[in-house]
Amino acid sequence: MLIVKKFGGTSVGDPDRIRNVARRCVEEYKKGNDVVVVLSAMGDTTDDLLELASKISSKPSKRELDMLMSTGEQVSVSLCAMAIMEMGYPAISLNAFQVAMHTTKVYGNARLRKIDRDRILTELDNKKIVLVTGFQGVNKYDDVTTLGRGGSDTTAVALAAALHADACEIYTDVDGVYTCDPRVVPNAKKLDEITYDEMLDLASLGAQVLHNRSVGMAKKYGVELVVRSSLTDAPGTVVKEDLTVEKRLVSGVAIDKSPARISLIGLKDVPGTAFNVFNVLGKKNIVVDIILQSIGRDGTKDISFTVDSKDLDEALKTLEEAKGKIGFEAITHEDNVAKVSIVGAGMMTDSGVASRMFEAIYNAGINIKMISTSEIRITVLVDEDEADRAARAVHDAFNAED
Amino acid sequence: MLIVKKFGGTSVGDPDRIRNVARRCVEEYKKGNDVVVVLSAMGDTTDDLLELASKISSKPSKRELDMLMSTGEQVSVSLCAMAIMEMGYPAISLNAFQVAMHTTKVYGNARLRKIDRDRILTELDNKKIVLVTGFQGVNKYDDVTTLGRGGSDTTAVALAAALHADACEIYTDVDGVYTCDPRVVPNAKKLDEITYDEMLDLASLGAQVLHNRSVGMAKKYGVELVVRSSLTDAPGTVVKEDLTVEKRLVSGVAIDKSPARISLIGLKDVPGTAFNVFNVLGKKNIVVDIILQSIGRDGTKDISFTVDSKDLDEALKTLEEAKGKIGFEAITHEDNVAKVSIVGAGMMTDSGVASRMFEAIYNAGINIKMISTSEIRITVLVDEDEADRAARAVHDAFNAED
Numbered sequence: 001m002l003i004v005k006k007f008g009g010t011s012v013g014d015p016d017r018i019r020n021v022a023r024r025c026v027e028e029y030k031k032g033n034d035v036v037v038v039l040s041a042m043g044d045t046t047d048d049l050l051e052l053a054s055k056i057s058s059k060p061s062k063r064e065l066d067m068l069m070s071t072g073e074q075v076s077v078s079l080c081a082m083a084i085m086e087m088g089y090p091a092i093s094l095n096a097f098q099v100a101m102h103t104t105k106v107y108g109n110a111r112l113r114k115i116d117r118d119r120i121l122t123e124l125d126n127k128k129i130v131l132v133t134g135f136q137g138v139n140k141y142d143d144v145t146t147l148g149r150g151g152s153d154t155t156a157v158a159l160a161a162a163l164h165a166d167a168c169e170i171y172t173d174v175d176g177v178y179t180c181d182p183r184v185v186p187n188a189k190k191l192d193e194i195t196y197d198e199m200l201d202l203a204s205l206g207a208q209v210l211h212n213r214s215v216g217m218a219k220k221y222g223v224e225l226v227v228r229s230s231l232t233d234a235p236g237t238v239v240k241e242d243l244t245v246e247k248r249l250v251s252g253v254a255i256d257k258s259p260a261r262i263s264l265i266g267l268k269d270v271p272g273t274a275f276n277v278f279n280v281l282g283k284k285n286i287v288v289d290i291i292l293q294s295i296g297r298d299g300t301k302d303i304s305f306t307v308d309s310k311d312l313d314e315a316l317k318t319l320e321e322a323k324g325k326i327g328f329e330a331i332t333h334e335d336n337v338a339k340v341s342i343v344g345a346g347m348m349t350d351s352g353v354a355s356r357m358f359e360a361i362y363n364a365g366i367n368i369k370m371i372s373t374s375e376i377r378i379t380v381l382v383d384e385d386e387a388d389r390a391a392r393a394v395h396d397a398f399n400a401e402d
Numbered sequence: 403m404l405i406v407k408k409f410g411g412t413s414v415g416d417p418d419r420i421r422n423v424a425r426r427c428v429e430e431y432k433k434g435n436d437v438v439v440v441l442s443a444m445g446d447t448t449d450d451l452l453e454l455a456s457k458i459s460s461k462p463s464k465r466e467l468d469m470l471m472s473t474g475e476q477v478s479v480s481l482c483a484m485a486i487m488e489m490g491y492p493a494i495s496l497n498a499f500q501v502a503m504h505t506t507k508v509y510g511n512a513r514l515r516k517i518d519r520d521r522i523l524t525e526l527d528n529k530k531i532v533l534v535t536g537f538q539g540v541n542k543y544d545d546v547t548t549l550g551r552g553g554s555d556t557t558a559v560a561l562a563a564a565l566h567a568d569a570c571e572i573y574t575d576v577d578g579v580y581t582c583d584p585r586v587v588p589n590a591k592k593l594d595e596i597t598y599d600e601m602l603d604l605a606s607l608g609a610q611v612l613h614n615r616s617v618g619m620a621k622k623y624g625v626e627l628v629v630r631s632s633l634t635d636a637p638g639t640v641v642k643e644d645l646t647v648e649k650r651l652v653s654g655v656a657i658d659k660s661p662a663r664i665s666l667i668g669l670k671d672v673p674g675t676a677f678n679v680f681n682v683l684g685k686k687n688i689v690v691d692i693i694l695q696s697i698g699r700d701g702t703k704d705i706s707f708t709v710d711s712k713d714l715d716e717a718l719k720t721l722e723e724a725k726g727k728i729g730f731e732a733i734t735h736e737d738n739v740a741k742v743s744i745v746g747a748g749m750m751t752d753s754g755v756a757s758r759m760f761e762a763i764y765n766a767g768i769n770i771k772m773i774s775t776s777e778i779r780i781t782v783l784v785d786e787d788e789a790d791r792a793a794r795a796v797h798d799a800f801n802a803e804d
Contacts, residue, residue, distance in 0.1 A: 015457040049477070055417040056481050057488040064487070067495050068480035071473035075451070078470035079458050085466070086459040093469050097499040098544055119544070142500055142521070 001166040002124070003028055006038040006134065006156035010173050011230040012076045013043035015083075021230065022083035024171075025129050029089060034124045036163065038134040038156040039080060041072025062107035066136070066146045070096065073133035073152070081131050091129040094119060096136040096144065101155070103137030103145045110137055110145035111213075112154060115162040132159060150211020157214045161221035168223050169236075170210060175229035176237035177202070177209050180253040184388045185395045191251060193238045198251045201343040201377045215239065243345070249353060250344035250398040255391050257338040257384055259289060259306035261369065262315060266329025267303060269296030273326070277303060280322045286311045290339070290372040290381060300329075304370060306381065309335055337369060338387035341379040342394060354378050360397035366390050403568040404526070405430055408440040408536065408558035412575050413632040414478045415445035417485075423632065424485035426573075427531050431491060436526045438565065440536040440558040441482060443474025464509035468538070468548045472498065475535035475554070483533050493531040496521060498538040498546065503557070505539030505547045512539055512547035513615075514556060517564040534561060552613020559616045563623035570625050571638075572612060577631035578639035579604070579611050582655040586790045587797045593653060595640045600653045603745040603779045617641065645747070651755060652746040652800040657793050659740040659786055661691060661708040663771065664717060668731030669705060671698030675728070679705060682724045688713045692741070692774040692783060702731075706772060708783065711737055739771060740789035743781040744796060756780050762799035768792050 005028070007021050021039070028035045049068050053060045060068075077093035084091035100116035123130045134152025137145045147154050153170055160168035177199065180188040194202075196219035203212045209227055218225050218239065228236025267273045278288055286307055294302040307315045312335060319331060340361075347353050357378055361368060366389065370381035382390050407430070409423050423441070430437045451470050455462045462470075479495035486493035502518035525532045536554025539547045549556050555572055562570035579601065582590040596604075598621035605614045611629055620627050620641065630638025669675045680690055688709055696704040709717050714737060721733060742763075749755045759780055763770060768791065772783035784792050 015454070018458060052417070052477075052481060053484060056420060057484040060484045061487050064480045064483045064495055067483075067497070068477060071476045074473050075454075075470060078466045079454060081466045081469075082455060082459040082462045085463050093466055095469070095546075144497075 002034040002036070002163055004036045004038065004156050004160040004163070004165045004168045005171060006152055006169070007040070007171045007230055008152065008173070009040040009043050009046065011171055012039055012080065015079075017230075018042075018076070018080050019083050021171075022080055022087060024230070025080075025084060025091075026087050026089050029129050035129045036120060036124070036159055036165070037077075037080065037129065037131045038152055038159060039073060039076040039131060040134050040152040041069075042076050042079075045072040045075065063143055066107045066144045069146055070133070070136040070144045073135055077131040077133050081129075084129055084131075089129060090127060091131060092123050093131040093133075094123070095133045096138050099132055101137040103139050103147070105139040105141065105143075105145070107143075107145055109148035110139060112137060112147065112158045112217075115158055117162055120159075120163065148213075150214055153211050153214035154217060157217045157221070157223050157225070160223045161217070165223070167226065168218070169226045169228060170214075171228060171230035172209060173229065173231070174209065174227075175232055175234040176227050177239075177252070179251065179399070180391055180395045181255060184255060185253070185392050187399065188395065189399075191237050192235075193240065193243050194251055195243060195345045196239060196241060197376055198343050198345050199239045201341070201374070202252050202254050210239070248344050249346040249350055250342045252343050253391050253395045253398075254341045254343065255338060255387050256341070257387060258308050258310075259337055259339055259381070260309045260312040260333060260335040261304060261306050261337050261381065262312070262319070262331065262333045263302060263304040264319065264326070264328045264331055265302050266300045268327050269299050269301045273301070274303060276322070276326045277319070280318055280326070281307075281315055284314060284318050286315050286318070290370050290379065292370050292372075306337070306339070306370070336384040337381050338384040339379050339381055340387055340390045340394060341377055342398065343377045345376050347376050347378070356397055357394055360393045361390050364389055364393040366393070404436040404438070404565055406438045406440065406558050406562040406565070406567045406570045407573060408554055408571070409442070409573045409632055410554065410575070411442040411445050411448070413573055414441055414482065417481075419632075420444075420478070420482050421485050423573075424482055424489060426632070427482075427493075428486060428489055428491050431531050437531045438522060438526070438561055438567070439479075439482070439531065439533045440554055440561060441475060441478040441533060442536050442554040443471075444478050444481075447474040447477065465545055468509045468546045471548055472535070472538040472546045475537055479533040479535050483531075486531055486533075491531060492529060493533060494525050495533040495535075496525070497535045498540050501534055503539040505541050505549070507541040507543065507545075507547070509545075509547055511550035512541060514539060514549065514560045514619075517560055519564055522561075522565065550615075552616055555613050555616035556619060559619045559623070559625050559627070562625045563619070567625070569628065570620070571628045571630060572616075573630060573632035574611060575631065575633070576611065577634055577636040578629050579641070579654070581653065581801070582793055582797045583657060586657060587655065587794050589801065590797065591801075592636075593639050594637075595642065595645045596653055597645060597747045598641060598643060599778055600745050600747050601641045603743070603776070604654050604656050612641070650746050651748045651752055652744045654745050655793050655797045655800075656743045656745065657740060657789050658743070659789060660710050660712075661739055661741055661783070662711045662714040662735060662737040663706060663708050663739050663783065664714070664721070664733065664735045665704060665706040666721065666728070666730045666733055667704050668702045670729050671701050671703045675703070676705060678724070678728045679721070682720055682728070683709075683717060686716060686720050688717050688720070692772050692781065694772050694774075708739070708741070708772070738786040739783050740786040741781050741783055742789055742792045742796060743779055744800065745779045747778050749778050749780070758799055759796055762795045763792050766791055766795040768795070
């Protein structure tokens with residue numbers, strides 16, 4: 001069997017933890033398996049390098065930032081290879097140049113295009129445990145790129161796909177995917193299985209266990225993922241296309257406190273208004289999430305939507321500047337809002353889920369500001385202060401049947 | 403003009419110093435010159451990485467150690483590129499893969515074989531200041547190698563040769579090459595010029611300004627070097643084939659406190675004895691320096707030689723083990739010895755230099771234990787405690803005429 005294992009920054013945070021990772025890799029190797037390991041940078045390395053860069057430049061070149069950041073993973077893989085060899089087993093570390101990890105040209109947020117398998121397969125044939133730098137690649141200019149947030153997960157999934165691996169294990173500091181954040185909902189339960197689509201909705205809603213891009217790639221190439229703890233031997237959560245058991249109505253409750261709401265009041269009720277609004281924001285790379293448009297009345301309408309809090313100031317400025325072009329009477333906004341979502345692959349065949357969610361929130365005395373739904377997800381916008389309580393109420397409402 | 407500049411670890415030790423390096427590069431660029439900059443790792447980075455490795459492995463793999471160490475220079479070049487861009491000038495950093503800095507396969511002490519000029523020339527054509535990672539290369543297995551001590555100097559000289567640079571400036575924390583270590587001889591003077599051969603002898607004798615391999619390469623390819631301070635605008639010392647002024651009798655006095663002496667007493671006075679001795683030491687990679695063999699008498703002879711203090715224990719052990727094979731009566735050794743040397747290209751045509759040196763040491767009441775000479779160098783072995791005083795005495799004796 002060929003197993004790809006990925007360990008994040010906290011799992012390789014110090015020499016002891018690196019030894020722990022080495023030990024887990026050796027255990028797998030001793031079973032007779034081929035082992036490919038993807039590592040992130042040690043603990044705070046990425047933050048330390050970013051801070052160093054910020055002392056040099058207020059707005060560092062993205063190309064140079066990638067060149068700088070990519071050193072972090074190279075430190076991790078070489079140290080882990082040493083640790084494995086210290087235990088008496090053969091290992092070799094490889095960086096993005098050596099693996100020929102081809103990406104698109106965009107610095108800071110590149111996408112993997114193609115991975116040369118030759119070097120890795122040669123080293124596996126030589127019976128070595130192969131350690132690969134996560135998060136990074138090389139673009140067509142032969143420049144270093146990085147893959148953006150959660151990039152090492154993406155590296156692992158891409159390697160598992162390219163090498164036709166039998167398993168892709170994502171090790172983290174939690175022991176799997178939970179029905180809700182256990183810090184908010186103490187009786188949250190670990191899921192044994194979850195579908196790609198559920199995981200995608202949970203990840204994009206702030207569950208922060210796996211990054212969306214890696215889950216999307218896993219779904220595309222049919223790579224079955226296992227999310228598990230680097231510190232325990234608990235079996236973790238399997239992420240796959242279809243559940244082996246009957247689909248759950250609701251798999252998880254997600255909380256996301258990052259959004260801010262903007263409303264444009266008194267827009268002309270003519271075609272093209274919405275296009276104008278989101279076009280000016282798109283040009284500034286501001287991502288708009290939940291969108292709500294009122295029914296036109298007296299020739300005017302209102303549009304509300306959410307943006308990430310960090311983009312709020314620029315969004316307001318951009319809209320004010322385009323006021324003449326868009327044509328509206330007023331802007332309102334609020335920053336202290338949060339999204340609470342339920343996700344479940346079984347939801348699409350059960351019409352009662354939404355009403356049960358709204359009922360639970362109503363019973364908790366919490367006001368719903370906006371609603372957005374997809375086939376397997378229902379999201380409501382509430383006051384940020386009430387988000388945790390809303391999540392608990394919703395979790396309790398659906399928990400009985402699991 | 404194309405100028406290669408090399409800055410060492412202390413010159414890029416913190417953000418302020420990196421800005422200082424950036425400023426110097428920009429000044430050169432503003433004169434209309436093409437600028438290629440070679441950097442070492444920041445300050446203590448190399449030591450920090452070595453310490454990290456030592457916590458993982460008692461004897462880390464050399465391949466993985468090179469993979470680890472090479473990250474240090476990549477951090478320096480990317481940060482310095484950011485600093486130059488922050489000042490409003492174009493810059494780009496390149497690592498050993500991007501430059502295609504081909505080396506021999508030996509990890510930890512590789513030698514440069516060939517440098518592809520294409521990428522650097524392209525970036526210079528694009529009017530960029532090009533920053534290149536010193537100290538590292540890539541071998542035929544596509545693995546990272548490092549060039550050993552003083553490796554960044556070698557990178558700079560090799561680049562200057564490959565690019566047919568008009569100047570190669572080695573920036574350091576002293577403002578040039580001195581007639582002696584100013585901490586030992588307060589009236590030591592900075593030299594305006596020195597020949598490659600003098601510099602080679604000074605470097606190998608512990609002057610520690612330029613590493614021997616880089617000077618040897620500069621001599622081979624006729625690259626004129628300038629050693630100068632990164633903190634002042636003093637002109638520094640030019641290292642070249644021939645001096646423009648008349649050759650000095652003595653260019654400098656060097657002190658080296660690293661050696662230890664070993665004597666083998668009562669060797670058989672037959673052919674092959676010396677070969678046996680240095681063959682067993684050579685097999686353990688123990689470098690032998692000054693060798694003195696007594697005239698044979700009563701069928702036996704003695705051999706004395708120096709080794710680096712750090713190799714003393716292993717040398718003694720190796721010789722004891724080979725006692726039967728070599729055949730000797732006793733071993734003596736002393737660790738507290740030092741070499742004091744005078745170096746000067748004019749020496750080879752003046753027979754009185756040696757006697758003046760010995761006279762100065764005699765007048766200072768210091769005993770000479772061993773003597774070794776080359777065409778442009780005379781070295782004596784003295785007690786370590788007396789080395790500084792011997793150097794001052796010799797320096798004074800030759801200083802009058804300079």
